[in-house]
Amino acid sequence: MRIKLVGSLFKSLLNTQYGFSAMKYYYLKKRQRIWEPILIILALIPTSIALITGLLQLVDTIYNLGTMLGQPQLVLLLSILTAQIATFILAFSLVVATFYFSNDLKTLIAWPLTPQEVLTAKFATILFSEYLTTLLFIVPVWVYYGLKTSASFLYWLTALLGVLTLPILPLAIATIIVIFLMRLVNISNRKDLLAIIGGFIVLILIFGGQLYLQMKLPQDPQIIMEMLLEKSNGLIKYAGRVFPPSIWLTQSLKDASNITGWGYFGLYIAVTIVSYLLLLALAKRVFYQGVLAGMETGKLTKKKSLSNYEIKTRSPLLSLTYSEMKMFLRTPPFVLNGLVGYVILPIMFIFQGVKFNNQPVDLSIITQSLSPQLLVVFVALYFAVMGVMSSIPSTAFSREGKYLWNLRVMPVSAKTSMAAKLTAAQIINVLGSVLGVITVTFFLKLPVLPVLAGMIIGIVFSFAVSGLAIFLDLTRPLLNWTNPAHAMKSNLNTILALIGLAALVIPTIYRVLGHTKAGTINLMILEFLIITVLLAFVTYWIWNRYGEKFYKKM
């Protein structure tokens, strides 16, 4: 493998994905949109401080508990396991998008590069993204542990090497699964559908695995305590059964100053390298085959005559909505990124339900603590939160990418175009949210009437919130993406929409708590209704006032 060449390719891919050159051009050279990085930093500083403070409090508790049990390194193991599982889950959709649905593949395959070189460069770009998320959770924990135990220089050295290598193994495993899966699904002409189904199967397997472990763990806290105290490393070994390399890294950090620790570190590094070599071997054999099979969609179907009934007339709004939904649902990276949130809650509850069936749990505590009024508000908020979190409305125009000209030349107003995008987003949001709410209602045996009322208000509330998110995307669409996942995952508009939603939800929750304390919870429903109507009005006004202006500028 030509390392220098791979390095150069990696640099270019990273630049394209994160738009470093574009940022430099706009922020430094042109001095345009400088408010964007400032706003991001301003939003990130308090969020990071709050996250790290909360994390350190949790770390402190776990560390003290671990020390009591003679296992202070418990905190290290938990951090490693969490980071590796998170990396694995996050990696899946990123790998599918970067390796199989990226616009640059046609160019890269035509260049004199080996599959291993292309794979390594693309793997490194995903690794970079994974660092951004894992570092935030790993570094504070390991620094805390190092300071608490007055660790030696060798601990810090191992920690540095550990941080850098931590996401490689789960990412390599996720990539191997994806490469296998894509090679299999590409033999069919329904590859997009199969890629989506495959993605959700992986998700179910992850939760299924988690449930299996939970069911295997003793339910009685007394037995767990006895088990912990039985051996000095009891829990560590138990938890490590999930993923042995996590134990090896934990032990190498714990015993960084002696030969045992370095032995474990050697083992951990060896497994990481082997996993990567396995990936390279697989890349050589099947990576390009999968990609090329995916491009061979040119196999046109046999003669199909065009009959009159296939010409359906609809209003422009309905037709645009219909096309928008079709295009969304036929693009696997959009589906995997946009719908995953809607599926997680029902899957979790279904698995929990299975668990509860094995070990009956009294759910009445949860149901009793929720007054019907609170339920109405929470259900309504769930619709809005899910709508924004799916990133479907906040990327409505961004997802058009280079195809935007089609929409722009059509004789439809900005309002029609936005309304079509909103309707499509809301059909998905309402179906997804209803699925989640029904599952929770069923398993927690929640009262039906407040849930129904919450759903009705939630639909109106989320219409208004998603409408604002669509307007936000209209004002600053991300159109120059290279792969569809980039349009959704790297889109600042989703973060901005979430910040805006938090600004709406947090005061609402404070008001709920205030009303609960004051015993005026009925007023809360009225207040929430007023907020909903006002918000819908504000959205409508903004669309009317500024929609056309930004549509023209887009």
Added chain:
Amino acid sequence: MLSVRNVYKKYPGAENYAIDNLNLEIKGGEIFGFLGPNGAGKTTTLKMIVGLLNPDQGEIFVDGHNVANEPILAKRAIGFVPDNPDLYQRLTALEYLNLIGDVYEVPRDLRSERIKYYLDIFGLNNASKDLIQSYSHGMQQKLALTGALLHMPKLFILDEPMVGLDPKSAHLFKEIMKEHVQNGNTVVFSTHVLEVAERICDRVGIINKGKLIACGTMAELRASRGSADETLEKLFLELTEEGETSEN
């Protein structure tokens, strides 16, 4: 049919105008060829006409409608095919054409008739239910043409339409342009293929560095140069080179 009045356009950060005081009047029922070297401003002009770019100054009227103030009425009169038609890859050709038919409000019977007509002559009928992503560049170009002609636009605008078309399709396409004009409509297209422009255009406009440096019928252009038998290629080279010399 098309009136471009005192239009200026400068891209952010650029020193010079991409379009510098452009004035153009195109009557109904003519084929107008828009010529110019690379980067002369042809695509920018066409994009401003169809509403993909906004002029900094000036006005554009299509079928009497101001593109800035009455964009929907103006767009309704236009059918546009860009130089690289990126169509919605995840729709089938039929779904795409139905979408176009819906937004331009083409009645069902007419739509059905026209879709069949164009798909037949372009040889796409058998692939109408396939995803556009499975189409070759040429097939996508033909589909874009079908979409743009579906509502029988009064003003048919094409940016470099011959690129990517095989000789048979290019010939067919020239015939379609002529037929469209015979039905009382107007065709405006940009091209680098001067022979095509010379053969089928009623008038041509030559743009260089954002300025319209010549406009008229072939006979008018030749007369302005004082030569009765100059080819369009020679005229084009002389005019654009003069522009370069006067700049220096």
